[in-house]
Amino acid sequence: MQELKYRRVLIKLSGEALAGASGFGLDNDVVAGVVNELKAVHDMGVDIGVVVGAGNFWRGRQGTSMDRATADYMGMVATVLNCMALQDALEKAGVHTRVQTALQMTQVAEPYIIRRALRHLEKGRVVIFGCGTGNPYFTTDTAAALRAAEIKADVLLLAKNVDGIYDSDPKINPKAVKFDKISAMEFISRGLTAMDTTAVSLCMTNKIPVVAFGLNEPDSIKRVVSGEPLGTVIY
Numbered sequence: 001m002q003e004l005k006y007r008r009v010l011i012k013l014s015g016e017a018l019a020g021a022s023g024f025g026l027d028n029d030v031v032a033g034v035v036n037e038l039k040a041v042h043d044m045g046v047d048i049g050v051v052v053g054a055g056n057f058w059r060g061r062q063g064t065s066m067d068r069a070t071a072d073y074m075g076m077v078a079t080v081l082n083c084m085a086l087q088d089a090l091e092k093a094g095v096h097t098r099v100q101t102a103l104q105m106t107q108v109a110e111p112y113i114i115r116r117a118l119r120h121l122e123k124g125r126v127v128i129f130g131c132g133t134g135n136p137y138f139t140t141d142t143a144a145a146l147r148a149a150e151i152k153a154d155v156l157l158l159a160k161n162v163d164g165i166y167d168s169d170p171k172i173n174p175k176a177v178k179f180d181k182i183s184a185m186e187f188i189s190r191g192l193t194a195m196d197t198t199a200v201s202l203c204m205t206n207k208i209p210v211v212a213f214g215l216n217e218p219d220s221i222k223r224v225v226s227g228e229p230l231g232t233v234i235y
Helices: 015-022 028-043 068-092 114-122 140-150 184-189 197-205 220-225
Strands: 008-013 047-052 097-101 126-130 155-160 210-214 232-234
Touching: 008 015, 008 028, 008 140, 015 028, 015 068, 015 155, 028 047, 028 068, 028 220, 047 068, 047 114, 047 140, 068 097, 068 126, 097 114, 114 126, 140 155, 140 197, 155 220, 184 197, 210 220
Parallel strands: 008 047, 008 155, 047 126, 097 126, 155 210
Antiparallel strands: 210 232
């Protein structure tokens, strides 16, 4: 068996990354690629928890004319679309999967219960966490940091459509400089936005490293889990 650096991981998948080039909805080829990577890592014996964003369907800032809490709840519900799509694709690939949601949707998913989630992980099931934290005013990044702490993950893997963390937006500034490593305190003090500062602070408090990397890089999740330097580490 290939040597592993991390044996239990929480993977945060951005909704935008699942949309592919179109920027909206689900790209079947992208989803299939993610599932193949998750299956490969799962077959290596890694415990996998997943938190999915919903930026491919809804972002809170779209609802600028509506109440913030309402817009956030809409985003939470939208994450379940991605959770169900991932579950369906993983199950078809032969990977036993459970979806747990912070808002009760018992017809399509289990309610989030930490002891049940831990038991699923112990049995080798991939657990997908939907609906963020279940509370408005918190991002899915914060939900990922929270779930990582709760399941005692060795690392939080931030799979994005950008290959790491830069000192400015590389899509806007072609001279943006990428960090190989950056401390949580420096990330916060610089006001970087690749990850929510509440999430970074929560990871820092619980001593959980974060690895931010590009989802479109070949075998990216497998390479990170095996310890290959990829993307940016927030320590």
